[in-house]
Amino acid sequence: MYQIGNLVKELSDKHGHARESLMPILQAIVQKHNYLTDEAMVEVARELDISAAEVYGTASFYTFLDTQMKGKYVIRVCKTITCSMKGKGDIIQTLEEILKIKVGETTTDRQFSLIETNCIGWCHKAPAILINEMPYTELTPEKVNEIIKDYMHK
Amino acid sequence: MENKGLTKVDLIFEKIDSKKVMVKAFAMSSAEIIQSMLDSGLKGRGGAGFPTGLKWKYTAAEKNPDKYIVCNADEGEPGTFKDREILDRVSNKVHGGMAIAGKAIGAKKGFVYLRGEYRYLLPKLMIELDSFHKMIHEIGFDFSIEYRMGSGAYICGEESALFESIEGKRGEPRNKPPYPTTSGVFEKPTSINNVETLVTAMMIIHHGAQNFIQYGTKDSRGSKVFSVSGDTPTPGIFELALGMTVQQFVNEFGDGDTKAVQVGGASGFCVPRKKFAETIIGFEGVPTGGSMKLFNSSRSMYNVLHNYLDFFTEESCGQCTPCRVGCQQLLKGVEKVKKGEAKSTYLTELVKLADTMKIAAKCGLGQSVGNAFKSIVGNFKEEIIY
Numbered sequence: 001m002y003q004i005g006n007l008v009k010e011l012s013d014k015h016g017h018a019r020e021s022l023m024p025i026l027q028a029i030v031q032k033h034n035y036l037t038d039e040a041m042v043e044v045a046r047e048l049d050i051s052a053a054e055v056y057g058t059a060s061f062y063t064f065l066d067t068q069m070k071g072k073y074v075i076r077v078c079k080t081i082t083c084s085m086k087g088k089g090d091i092i093q094t095l096e097e098i099l100k101i102k103v104g105e106t107t108t109d110r111q112f113s114l115i116e117t118n119c120i121g122w123c124h125k126a127p128a129i130l131i132n133e134m135p136y137t138e139l140t141p142e143k144v145n146e147i148i149k150d151y152m153h154k
Numbered sequence: 155m156e157n158k159g160l161t162k163v164d165l166i167f168e169k170i171d172s173k174k175v176m177v178k179a180f181a182m183s184s185a186e187i188i189q190s191m192l193d194s195g196l197k198g199r200g201g202a203g204f205p206t207g208l209k210w211k212y213t214a215a216e217k218n219p220d221k222y223i224v225c226n227a228d229e230g231e232p233g234t235f236k237d238r239e240i241l242d243r244v245s246n247k248v249h250g251g252m253a254i255a256g257k258a259i260g261a262k263k264g265f266v267y268l269r270g271e272y273r274y275l276l277p278k279l280m281i282e283l284d285s286f287h288k289m290i291h292e293i294g295f296d297f298s299i300e301y302r303m304g305s306g307a308y309i310c311g312e313e314s315a316l317f318e319s320i321e322g323k324r325g326e327p328r329n330k331p332p333y334p335t336t337s338g339v340f341e342k343p344t345s346i347n348n349v350e351t352l353v354t355a356m357m358i359i360h361h362g363a364q365n366f367i368q369y370g371t372k373d374s375r376g377s378k379v380f381s382v383s384g385d386t387p388t389p390g391i392f393e394l395a396l397g398m399t400v401q402q403f404v405n406e407f408g409d410g411d412t413k414a415v416q417v418g419g420a421s422g423f424c425v426p427r428k429k430f431a432e433t434i435i436g437f438e439g440v441p442t443g444g445s446m447k448l449f450n451s452s453r454s455m456y457n458v459l460h461n462y463l464d465f466f467t468e469e470s471c472g473q474c475t476p477c478r479v480g481c482q483q484l485l486k487g488v489e490k491v492k493k494g495e496a497k498s499t500y501l502t503e504l505v506k507l508a509d510t511m512k513i514a515a516k517c518g519l520g521q522s523v524g525n526a527f528k529s530i531v532g533n534f535k536e537e538i539i540y
Contacts, residue, residue, distance in 0.1 A: 020340075022322035027270075027303055061324040061471075064270045064306035080232045081420075081461045082383045082447065118308060118465055120271045121235040123383035123447070124390045133273040 001069075002033045008043040017048050022058055026065050034074060034113075034132075035066040063117065071106045071113040073151050076130040080119035086126040087139070092116075094141040098148050111152070159402035161395035163369060163377035165357050166350065172246045173289055175360045179254045180293055182359070184214055187258040191355060193363035195375030200226055200311075200348030201418060201443030202518070206355060209345050212335035213259040216343035223255045223264035224339055224346040228316060230269060230308040231419035232465060233445030236379040237349040238272050239391050244353060245279055249286040251352025253297045254359055259345050262296050267316050269304040276301065308469035312517050313338075313346045315471065326473045327517035348443070350379055369395035374436030378444060384416075385409050385450040399439075401430035403446065411450040414533070419445035420462040421522035424455075426533040455534035456492060462526050463488065470519060477520025480511040484527055491539055498539045501531055 011028050015021040022044070029040055036059055045052040059065040066074075077083075077092055092114075096102055099112050106113040122128035125137035129144075136147055179187065191207030198204045213221060225248060229237040241248060252264040268276070283299060290297060302320050304310050310319045314328035317339040338344020347355070354376065358366050366376045374396035383389045386407045404412045415425050417440040425433050425440060433439050435446075449458060463485040472478045487504045490496035508524030515521045531538055 019322040020320065023302070023305065023319065027305060030305075058322065058324055061326075062270075062305035062307050064304075079461075080465060081458055082233065084457075084461055085384065085453065117306070118469060119230060119232040121229055121238050121269075123233050123235060123381065126383065130271065133270075135271075135274060 001037060004029075004037070004040045004043050007032065008040065008047050012044075012047045019048070019050065022048060022050075022055065026055075026059055030065055034072060035068060035070040041067070069106060069110075071110045073111060073131050074113045074115065076115055076117040076120070077103075078118070078120045078122070078126070078128050078130075079116040080123075082123035083119075083127040088127045090141055091127050091129065091139050091144055094144045095148070098145060112148075160398055160406050161369065161377075163393045163395055165361075165366075165377055166240060166247075166353050166379050166393055167243055168357070170247070170357075170360060172250050172286075173293070175356060176250055176253065176290055176293055176295060179250075179257060179356075179359050180295055182257075184258050184260065187254060187359065188214060190358055190363050191258075194358045194366045195370075196351070196354055196358060196366070197374070197437065198348055199350035199354060199378055199443065201231065201421070201441065203437050203441055206347065206351055209335060209347070210255060210258045212333075213261075213343050213345040216336060218343050219260075220340075221259055221261040221343045222339050222345075223252050223259065223261045224313075224316065224320070224344055225252055225264065225266040225349060225352055226311060226313065226316060226346055227266050227268045227272070227349050228304050228311040229272075229349070230311050230469075231421060231443055231445050232462070233383055233416065233419045233447045234381045234443055235383075236381045236391055236444045238275070240349050240353055240379070241268070241272070241275055241279065245282045246286055247353040247356050248349055249283060249299055251347075251354075251356040252299055253290055253295055254356055255345055255347060255352060256297045257295070259343070261345070262298070264297065264299045265320055265339065266299060266301045267304060267310070267320060268301055269310075270306045273303060276303075307471075308465075309471045309517075309519055312519060315517070316346070317344070324471070326471050327519075329516070350444070354378075369397075371397035371434075371436060371438065373438040380442075380446050381444045382407050382446050382448070384447040385412065385453065386448045396436045398435055399431060400425045400433045400435060403435060404430055404448070407446070408448055409450055411452075412448050413451045413453065414449045414455065416447040416449070416458070416526070417445070418442040418525070419447075420465050420526055421519070423525050424458075424529040424533060429533075455530055455537040456488070459488060459527065459530045459538065460485070462530075463523075466519070466523050474514075474516040474520065476511045476514040477516070477523070480507055480515070480520065481523060483507060484523065488531075488538060498535075501535065501538065505531060
């Protein structure tokens with residue numbers, strides 16, 4: 001849980017109060033806090049003067065607008081065919097070992113969440129992952145180890 | 155490369171003086187720009203292949219003074235990564251193509267809908283957009299562009315779902331008609347074009363339509379960017395003239411043991427080795443938005459099919475029953491056949507289901523699941539069963 005505070009107000013001042021502002025506002029909250037709490041969605045609904053069900057209905061449609069708690073760093077491992085052929089399994093195994101969590105879980109310190117995702121557009125440099133918005137490509141278990149260690153020390 | 159029957163082209167990434175092309179386009183009338191597109195025979199590069207000139211002509215003919223250009227940068231088809239590369243390397247040409255399209259149809263505003271997976275590009279794109287805006291305003295071009303982000307939904311690459319998403323809603327496709335040229339984003343006449351299409355359009359204005367039609371065939375004019383991946387020693391982005399056969403493609407990019415090529419991604423067609431020589435890559439054969447995946451004989455085509463069906467089951471928006479339930483049942487069905495829980499003849503029933511989806515699904519997603527399903531099951535039946 002996080003305190004949404006004045007963020008929704010700031011964002012709606014920036015993006016506007018029309019329905020079309022909904023996605024940019026939700027995206028900005030997720031960029032800052034990694035997921036949407038019920039409180040955040042209710043606050044957005046109030047600010048845009050639409051029902052909270054509309055906000056939840058929209059958010060829950062999009063896989064990057066998480067409505068479940070997520071860690072500070074969301075690791076998305078591409079599972080589509082080329083990455084799957086080029087070693088996705090080893091990457092997942094390595095991540096599970098370092099982070100001591102399974103796919104779909106978040107570390108107890110809420111630093112990392114590990115999930116699988118569909119094609120992220122790096123098939124020529126498979127296997128690939130996204131950590132928040134940054135892509136990492138042509139991965140090996142060794143490279144993954146180094147990358148995650150860097151994030152752990154951030 | 156010529157000796158293998160492939161013609162490399164340098165159009166999309168060619169370095170040009172953007173301002174010069176914009177000045178040229180600004181001096182042209184709407185009708186002249188549209189005529190250049192029609193003369194070039196350019197078809198949409200996102201995969202569907204609608205003639206760009208016609209799309210612009212229809213939108214230009216609409217009386218509503220509020221119109222939009224939308225650049226579809228929601229590149230989500232498995233195996234496609236060319237639009238990311240184009241935006242990364244030549245975004246000035248994407249923006250230029252949008253302004254030219256705006257001039258052609260009479261729109262003053264454009265949106266780029268960029269998939270969430272490519273958000274890392276945004277800071278750089280914002281800087282480039284800023285200088286682009288300054289440049290066209292100097293020329294006197296009244297046009298501006300705004301970026302809108304996707305949030306991880308393949309279906310938003312479908313044009314009407316993309317409009318819904320820009321409007322801040324769930325990305326669920328609309329019924330057609332009305333078509334976007336009449337009622338698109340914010341229910342205004344809209345021309346929605348793929349990233350590569352817009353760049354190609356700008357280059358057609360630059361070099362002229364005649365230069366473009368020196369490449370390709372009658373049905374597939376010009377060149378396009380291919381995203382090559384899978385079992386190949388040279389994965390990457392390649393710009394090639396259209397009209398080559400799959401065999402010519404495999405001769406260049408294969409690893410010597412290519413068993414099948416999936417042309418057009420998960421929603422495209424699987425071409426087996428025995429059909430390489432007779433199959434043309436283009437609108438007269440197998441169309442593609444650029445995705446070319448090679449599989450060698452070490453790969454199980456069951457795994458390929460299973461991966462695609464899993465993809466569609468997750469990415470179906472769930473709005474219409476044929477697609478929502480159809481994808482799930484195709485996936486469960488092939489699993490059952492593989493495990494021996496259903497007879498191999500059950501595959502015939504599944505093919506019928508895929509045919510039903512093609513007729514009954516609301517949008518291109520559900521309608522094209524059968525392409526991969528039927529071409530993989532049809533050509534690699536034994537791999538699905540055993």
